[in-house]
Amino acid sequence: MLATILRIGVNVFRESVRDKVLYNLVFFALLLIGASLLISQLSAGQEVKIIKDLGLASISMFGLFIAVFIGIGLVSKEVERRSIYALLSKPITRAQLIVGKYLGLVLTLAVNVGIMTVALYLVLAWMNWQTSPAVRETWEAPALDPALLKAIALLFVQLMVVTAIAVVFSTFSSAILSAALTFGLYVVGHFNADLRNFENVLDSRVAAWTARALYYVLPNLAPLDVKTMVVHGQYVSPAYVAVTTAHALTYIAALLVLATWIFSRRDFK
């Protein structure tokens, strides 16, 4: 059972590793992280902060591209090209197919985020070595701050949510529509918390309930973004990381149940 899911996942990983798109994305991400070194030279005293900002933004942006562009094709490509016929005639369930595909892309993302993280730390290490101890004293946070890993971990969880959204859409709609909808929800997900405030200013009960319902149904991505806090050396508690992660994982589980529910009822014609 679990073995089947893992085999499907490993095949997704193998597919993406052989995909040129992935290499292009990773290449540009590394280029951007490297270029941050040059850009930071333009702002005296802020170098480390700029490198961190740009590095985390690159990881977030390119991770998003990978999650969306591979995620939307995960299931829909199998259906459109009809490779799903042979796959589903093997002893697997449609639920295993969905979960396996999802985990495969999460694995791909983990490896890529890992590579980008190493690149970021290398640039920061170079910066650290170049700078005199006196200047280092003035930094809000050390260059090789381990707290960066907290931000990256939560970023990764955010990408896991986006991937699950892409998988849901790709079980019933075409790749282009799925991409648009996933990007749409990604943006909405960053403002979702505002719905909570909105609720308080609404007079109508119906409107207030709608706002509340949307708050629970739509993804809530903003809490998973602690880039700014970490860059400015503010403390992010492990408890916060754990709770937001647990919350996101619950949301992901619900999305995968939904994807399976839709997918299990589909005709492949």
Add this chain to the structure above:
Amino acid sequence: MPAAIVTEHLTKDYRVGFWRPRPYRALDDLSLTVEPGEVFGFLGPNGAGKTTTLKLLMQLVFPTAGRAEILGRPVGDPAVKRRIGYLAEHPYFYDYLTAEELLGYFGGLFGYSGADRTRRVARLLDEVEIGAERRLQLRKFSKGMIQRVGLAQALINDPEVIFLDEPMSGLDPLGRRDVRALILRLREEGRTVFFSSHILADAEALCSRAAILAKGRLVASGSLSEMLAFQVRGWEAVVEQLPSESLPRLEATARRVQRIAEGRYSLEFPPEPPPEQVLPSLLSAGGRLVSVMPLRQTLEDFFVERVGSADWDRMGQ
């Protein structure tokens, strides 16, 4: 022992039309039983509903009405899927994998691993005559090679029941012969083969029993010899070096006489009397027989005859 395949009143409507979807009946009330060990031909012209039936049996689509069982269990049961193999029509496989990797992946889904899996993969690829190309990505494969890989993947688990949707399509004459040999071998091993085709000759060479489908309905089923006995429409002979004095006699017996070249004729005769009676007297004054061939109805003719050319309006209901 349960039947290999049973369908009861199996019916499938597709919804067609974008703005006002209407149901379109692709398969209408199909009831069939295939016994274990049979090679069963599922025949019918284009659009008859053969692929639809196979997809229903693989639970790639869900029936509008009716039910189907394989090996005594409902279709879609993973325990059943362990014991069957399926080759889709115009198959497509992951083009980023090599033939070896594809079979390895599918073998893994059946729980094979290590040396056992490697051995199975190698044996099957040998069997369908994929040589050193097995290390190439499938994007570099020709249509016929993909079809062979498709046959190999359908057999990875030594299935008891094998479903093949037009297994000969895309193959050259040698390839078709190989597939025939493969199907006959599967039968010798006691496996059940259910294959669709619109080519009567394939069915005649292979099947113990067959069903003929047209416009989603079963029009005939049973042993092929019974179904097609009345089918011979006449026969055709080609003769050469025929002396011209034989011509008048020829024109009296033959339905059609066509001159191909000097002394060489193509002749068409009614079914009776049979060629073994007609030809000796015809060639008594000289001439050489080049070929004799029965003229048969195509599947298309058969279906027009049985179903009638009056189209029932299936779009309407």
